[in-house]
Amino acid sequence: QDQLQSWIRGNVSACARSIFIFDEMDKMHAGLIDAIKPYLDYYDNLDGVSYQKAIFIFLSNAGAERITDVALDFWRSGKQREEIRLRDMEHALSVSAFNNKNSGFWHSSLIDRNLIDYFVPFLPLEYKHLKMCIRVEMQSRGYEVDEDIVSKVAEEMTFFPKEERVFSDKGCKTVFTKLDYYYDD
Incomplete structure (x- = not known):
């Protein structure tokens, strides 16, 4: 956790508009991601460094079953995949990620404290x-x-x-x- 925090702090100190991409969150140890909570929380700065311009992207398969279920429900009701809107699944995705023990987000304070702005589903391809x-x-x-x-x-x-x-x-x-x-x- 200390190494992760130090790496983020160093990058944002060098470039305020840093982008961090965390892939395969579902394989990350539960709780590790909470180490970056201070950088996503509502602070102006931490130790003289502002993280408000930094972007954090988390990629995960958590919620994949729910995404598939919604896509199939749309298809079975004669609707196009492109008709699926974020609001059709965003809440279910956040709950699914939070409650999935195999997710890096399992009981994460990032979700619990609403620190993630968007859950963007990757829909299955036809x-x-x-x-x-x-x-x-x-x-x-x-x-x-x-x-x-x-x-x-x-x-x-x-x-x-x-x-x-x-x-x-x-x-x-x-x-x-x-x-x-x-x-x-």
């Missing part, structure tokens, strides 16, 4: 989004987009629920390796 990822990857490799290959790669991906095949299990994570099968670089 087939059409997956095809967009494949096209972008083809272009980034310098290939002309071949819609036959785009469709073949997309069909090889796994989706859930199994019967309906609505959302990609892995998002776009395996697109890179799937494309390797079709191109010999």
Whole structure:
């Protein structure tokens, strides 16, 4: 905790508009994140350093089940994924993160004291989004987009629920390796 606090203090002292990204919060030891509470709390400064311009971003899979449930509920009621609004799930996400023992936010004072401004869900990707990822990857490799290959790669991906095949299990994570099968670089 001391090392984390020292690292944050040093960076913000050097640049007031520092951005800190904490990835995989769900794998972080419960309570560790509370070490940064003073920097997010409502203080003008701590030891002569102001943290009000610093940005903290926390990435986590906590709440993923809830996000999936909401997305599936929308789909089953005939609504588009794009119709989901932050207000449709923000409260449920904060409660889910706070109560999840496998979350770095488990009973965290950051949530308890409302120090997190926004919970932004990463919605599951549909087939059409997956095809967009494949096209972008083809272009980034310098290939002309071949819609036959785009469709073949997309069909090889796994989706859930199994019967309906609505959302990609892995998002776009395996697109890179799937494309390797079709191109010999």
